[in-house]
Amino acid sequence: MTEYWQEISALTMRWVRRLSREKFSMLFTLVQPMLFWLIFFGNLFQRAADTQVTQAPNYISFLAAGVVVMTVLNNGLAGGVDLLFDKENGFLERLMSAPIRRSSVILSRFIFVMTITSLQVLVILGVASLFGVHPATGLLGVATILLIGMLFGVGLTAISMAMAFSVKSHGDFFSVLGFLSLPMIFLSSALVPLAAMPGWMSFLARFNPMTWAIDAVRPLILSGWSEALPHVAMVIPVMLAFDAICLYGGVKAFRRAMG
Amino acid sequence: MDRAIAIEVNRLCKDYGSHRAVADLSFQVYEGEIFGLLGPNGAGKSTTLRILITLLQPTSGNASIFGHDTVREADRVRRLIGYVPQERAIDRFLTGREHLQLLSALYHLTREDAARRINELLKLVDLEAHADRPAKTYSGGMKRKLDIACGLLPNPKILFLDEPTLGLDVQSRLRIWEYVRMLKARGMTVVMTTNYLDEADQLCDRLAIIDGGCIKALGSPTELKVALGGDIVSLTIKETDRIAGLASALANQPAIKTVRTTSNGLDIRVESPEKALPIILETANRLGCGIEFIEYHRPRLDDVFIAHTGRRITDTAEQPVE
Ligand SMILES: Nc1ncnc2c1ncn2[C@@H]1O[C@H](COP(=O)(O)OP(=O)(O)OP(=O)(O)O)[C@@H](O)[C@H]1O
Ligand SMILES: [Mg+2]
Numbered sequence: 001m002t003e004y005w006q007e008i009s010a011l012t013m014r015w016v017r018r019l020s021r022e023k024f025s026m027l028f029t030l031v032q033p034m035l036f037w038l039i040f041f042g043n044l045f046q047r048a049a050d051t052q053v054t055q056a057p058n059y060i061s062f063l064a065a066g067v068v069v070m071t072v073l074n075n076g077l078a079g080g081v082d083l084l085f086d087k088e089n090g091f092l093e094r095l096m097s098a099p100i101r102r103s104s105v106i107l108s109r110f111i112f113v114m115t116i117t118s119l120q121v122l123v124i125l126g127v128a129s130l131f132g133v134h135p136a137t138g139l140l141g142v143a144t145i146l147l148i149g150m151l152f153g154v155g156l157t158a159i160s161m162a163m164a165f166s167v168k169s170h171g172d173f174f175s176v177l178g179f180l181s182l183p184m185i186f187l188s189s190a191l192v193p194l195a196a197m198p199g200w201m202s203f204l205a206r207f208n209p210m211t212w213a214i215d216a217v218r219p220l221i222l223s224g225w226s227e228a229l230p231h232v233a234m235v236i237p238v239m240l241a242f243d244a245i246c247l248y249g250g251v252k253a254f255r256r257a258m259g
Numbered sequence: 260m261d262r263a264i265a266i267e268v269n270r271l272c273k274d275y276g277s278h279r280a281v282a283d284l285s286f287q288v289y290e291g292e293i294f295g296l297l298g299p300n301g302a303g304k305s306t307t308l309r310i311l312i313t314l315l316q317p318t319s320g321n322a323s324i325f326g327h328d329t330v331r332e333a334d335r336v337r338r339l340i341g342y343v344p345q346e347r348a349i350d351r352f353l354t355g356r357e358h359l360q361l362l363s364a365l366y367h368l369t370r371e372d373a374a375r376r377i378n379e380l381l382k383l384v385d386l387e388a389h390a391d392r393p394a395k396t397y398s399g400g401m402k403r404k405l406d407i408a409c410g411l412l413p414n415p416k417i418l419f420l421d422e423p424t425l426g427l428d429v430q431s432r433l434r435i436w437e438y439v440r441m442l443k444a445r446g447m448t449v450v451m452t453t454n455y456l457d458e459a460d461q462l463c464d465r466l467a468i469i470d471g472g473c474i475k476a477l478g479s480p481t482e483l484k485v486a487l488g489g490d491i492v493s494l495t496i497k498e499t500d501r502i503a504g505l506a507s508a509l510a511n512q513p514a515i516k517t518v519r520t521t522s523n524g525l526d527i528r529v530e531s532p533e534k535a536l537p538i539i540l541e542t543a544n545r546l547g548c549g550i551e552f553i554e555y556h557r558p559r560l561d562d563v564f565i566a567h568t569g570r571r572i573t574d575t576a577e578q579p580v581e
Contacts, residue, residue: 003367010364014353021352021393090348094409097312098365099337258314 007100011108015082019116032120034074035127038067041191042131054193056222061133064124065218066190069210071120072149073184076156077177079113080164084173087164087257096258106161106254113157114150121149133221137228141220144232151239152213158243158250165250165257189214209242263290265417265448266311271320273306273472280306282472283320288417288450293443295463296452297564299572303472304452305345308421311450312342324417341415345422345452347402348409351395355386355405358394359412366413380408384438400431407438418442420451424458436462454572460560468567475567484558489516490532491562492539495524495552505548512538519565524552528562 019025042060049059056062083105086092095105125135125142135141160177167173185191187201188210194202205211216235219228266288273281281303288294296304309315311322313333321328327335350358356377363373381387384404394402403423410418420439424432439449439462453459459466460480468476468483476483496502506518506525514534519526529535532555543550564572 006364006367010361014350014357014361017357018350018352090344090346091350093309093314093344094342094348094362095365096314097337097340097342098362098413099334099367100365104365 004101004104007104008108008111011095011105012111015108015112018082032071032074032123034067034071034120035124037070038063038124038127039131042067049192054196060128060131061222062218063191064128064133064221065214066188067128068121068124068145068149068217069152069188069214070185070190071124072117072153072213073156073181073210075113075117075120076153077160077181079109079153079157080160080162081170081173083109083161084164084167084170088170092258102254102258106250109161110154110157114153117149117153118146121146128221135221136224137220141225141228144228145217145220148213148216148232148235148239151236151243152209155209155239155243155246158246162246162250162253165253184208184210189218209238212238264288265290265292266294266322266324266450267326268307268311268322269320271307271310271322272318273303273310273315274318280472281310281317284469284472284474285320286467286474286477288448289465290448291443291446292464293439293449293451293462295459295466296450296469297454297456297459297463297466297572298452298469299454299568302454302469304454304469305421306472307469308419308450308452312340312419313337338413339416341410341413341418343406343410343418343420343423345425347399347406349394349397349402349405352393354391354393355381355397355408356390358405358409362409362412376412376414380411383411384408400427403427403431403435407435411442415447417448417450420449422452422454424453424455432458456560456564456572468564470568476563480560480563483563484560487528487558487563487566489528489530489558491556491558492527492529492532492535493521493524493552493554493556494527494539494543494550496543497549497551498547499523501546501548505543505546508542508546509539512542514538517566526562526565528558528566 038060042063045059045063049062051058054062083092086095092105096102122142125145135145137144163173163176167176187205188208189205190210194205194211197205212235216228216231219231264287268284268286271281271284272279284307296307298304306315310317311324311329313329313336316330321330323329324336324339327339329336353361359377359380360373363376368376381390384407386401386404386408389397389401394405397405407420407423410420423439424435427435436458439451442449451463463480465477465479466483467474478486496505502520502525506520509515509525509527510518512535514530515538516528516530527535527539540550561571
């Protein structure tokens with residue numbers, strides 16, 4: 001057990017070191033593009049978006065939940081990239097020829113991605129509050145948002161890792177990634193509520209785990225516990241099921257690639 | 260032979276889809292020797308190595324390291340081996356020391372043991388001065404040295420080196436040969452792949468020539484050369500269109516073992532040069548072949564390679580030259 005922990009913490013430290021070596025990339029990781037969505041999109045659509053439709057005091061407060069979950073989405077789907085590069089340049093082989101638990105490398109990646117994602121979500125909520133959006137459910141609500149983000153992120157990271165272990169080249173990886181992420185965003189309640197969507201889109205959006213996550217995060221920010229609680233109670237089992245499916249696929253892909 | 264066996268490989272096969280990369284390999288590696296897998300690109304050297312270090316599962320057959328099966332007892336095996344991959348498996352953002360620190364944690368060394376071992380290794384591969392610079396600032400040779408230090412970190416009983424000197428300059432190659440000999444002197448078993456004939460010849464105690472996933476010959480370089488029998492006479496001929504005629508005229512002469520055409524002449528393996536040379540000269544004369552250059556040498560490892568695979572090691576795979 002202590003050996004296991006030694007492996008995981010050393011591998012996690014490696015991801016942290018790598019990030020800290022690239023000063024620019026570190027800066028842009030914290031001040032990420034998602035913030036621009038919040039700031040520019042949020043203010044741009046302030047008057048175009050109908051508050052009757054969004055059911056929110058203003059568009060930026062409506063959008064905040066979407067941006068939080070989009071951050072989780074982007075981080076999760078990109079979470080496997082570093083393992084992909086490790087696979088391609090042989091570093092993964094070096095790690096796996098050591099007497100470590102096969103799961104250590106993967107777990108270290110989960111820990112790192114979840115930590116970075118949580119920090120980013122906090123930055124987003126902080127910036128949102130500069131624009132007057134304060135989570136209605138307070139600190140406990142923020143913790144719940146982080147929990148939902150992590151539950152969703154685990155599944156997404158697992159998908160990303162499964163892809164990293166299965167693709168032939170990193171060109172394929174980035175094509176699939178680009179193909180996957182936009183429909184995930186547009187076919188969800190991130191930018192407009194389901195009720196305002198064309199019928200076929202809202203139908204598809206209902207099956208998108210992202211919609212479930214957003215529908216739980218949004219009342220935590222906008223309304224308060226009484227409205228949020230039923231959604232939160234729903235989203236947790238849904239996310240657990242989502243994670244189970246993704247982890248199953250991820251483990252299979254990993255076994256196939258690593259023997 | 261009653262030497263202790265370090266590695267036992269038994270009818271090993273590995274298929275990638277319908278392509279058989281390793282076909283029915285069997286061999287043994289003795290403790291304390293430098294064992295080489297010599298073969299051209301695509302011969303199956305790296306695949307064989309990956310099976311031995313537990314990263315690939317064989318399609319059939321098995322391999323064991325000091326009696327531990329590489330599939331069923333993979334974790335035991337991993338505690339006995341060190342591995343230096345063919346690619347420079349380096350994280351550009353980490354310093355040399357951080358590479359070694361990461362690996363010491365993966366081999367579960369204590370902090371004090373790790374620090375001592377890391378300093379030892381940095382000194383050994385002569386990287387002390389550069390230990391705290393990110394690896395992206397390293398030259399190719401420095402990266403290779405770091406690679407080797409990483410492979411040595413667990414102080415393994417067997418070190419696996421995949422093409423350790425590929426693409427290095429002459430000095431760095433000699434340097435690495437020196438390390439390998441020193442490791443052997445310390446009692447380590449070394450298994451390495453190479454497609455350099457001189458490396459196999461000078462460094463390896465025993466080697467297996469593999470081609471197309473099969474072992475074509477196995478033994479010490481000297482044994483392999485002696486087993487070939489006879490010496491080699493190489494002719495360069497002015498009239499290239501007459502080479503084929505000369506080859507067939509010489510082929511069934513008594514003192515001559517085999518005749519092989521090259522691009523500008525013939526390589527003739529002879530029983531004894533005293534008997535063969537007059538015959539060769541006389542036949543060439545009779546057929547009107549002007550001899551531009553004649554050379555005679557004891558069998559070299561490239562002759563061994565050609566004799567067993569039908570081509571030069573530098574020729575691309577799956578394209579035997581007649
Ligand atoms: N992952 C893979 N998928 C499919 N085929 C593979 C894979 N890895 C290797 N091969 C094939 O197996 C054969 C043996 O490859 P291997 O890497 O073992 O050769 P090698 O002797 O190490 O060559 P080199 O000197 O170029 O390193 C080659 O034909 C190669 O194309
Ligand atoms: Mg190879």
